[in-house]
Amino acid sequence: MNEQSQNKPAEEGVSRRNFITKFWSVVIGGIVSLTPIVVGLTFFLDPILRRRKVAGATGDAAGSQGEGFLKVSSEAALPADGTPVFQQIRKNVIDAWNTYIDQPVGSVYLRKTKEGAITAFNSECPHLGCTVSYQEANHQYKCPCHDSEFKLDGERTNEIPPRPMDELDVKVDESGNIWVKFQSYKIGVSEQIPKN
Numbered sequence: 001m002n003e004q005s006q007n008k009p010a011e012e013g014v015s016r017r018n019f020i021t022k023f024w025s026v027v028i029g030g031i032v033s034l035t036p037i038v039v040g041l042t043f044f045l046d047p048i049l050r051r052r053k054v055a056g057a058t059g060d061a062a063g064s065q066g067e068g069f070l071k072v073s074s075e076a077a078l079p080a081d082g083t084p085v086f087q088q089i090r091k092n093v094i095d096a097w098n099t100y101i102d103q104p105v106g107s108v109y110l111r112k113t114k115e116g117a118i119t120a121f122n123s124e125c126p127h128l129g130c131t132v133s134y135q136e137a138n139h140q141y142k143c144p145c146h147d148s149e150f151k152l153d154g155e156r157t158n159e160i161p162p163r164p165m166d167e168l169d170v171k172v173d174e175s176g177n178i179w180v181k182f183q184s185y186k187i188g189v190s191e192q193i194p195k196n
């Protein structure tokens with residue numbers, strides 16, 4: 001056996017050790033360099049993940065306002081003669097990083113009909129989004145921007161708006177509180193399409 005063939009196993013051992021050393025250097029280097037990125041991403045996404053957890057647990061991003069209904073008034077506050085009452089809608093607004101407490105998000109007209117039913121219409125004009133006014137003199141709604149007009153039941157009395165006023169879901173609890181499922185819809189279209 002010559003000297004060259006005697007050295008071969010020793011050389012193979014050295015190159016295997018070199019490979020293992022390089023392999024672990026790459027693995028450990030990768031872990032060390034990725035750690036700050038993972039920590040940074042976790043910190044950055046934490047509010048979003050927490051918000052999803054809260055929304056999933058309560059079924060409503062604003063919490064304690066189950067099924068999206070908001071307490072807005074009471075039955076006793078509505079005139080018995082069917083006159084609509086303008087009511088601002090406020091709720092907690094949550095974005096990815098912040099919670100804004102009790103923010104105005106829109107308004108409605110609440111009304112008790114002669115039959116005792118409670119109705120709610122979004123006050124946003126479906127034409128281009130101005131706030132509709134109630135006109136006591138002729139018992140109808142009129143938009144000050146381009147003269148859209150609506151009857152008390154929300155139906156149009158001219159062809160300016162593309163659809164009737166948007167009626168919202170209402171419920172009255174055993175204490176006479178009025179709860180409205182507030183929703184805004186896209187303006188300028190004949191279909192009722194939720195904005196979000």
Ligand code: FES
Pocket residue numbers: 125126127128129130143144145146147148160161
């Ligand atoms: S926005 Fe109401 S009529 Fe145009």
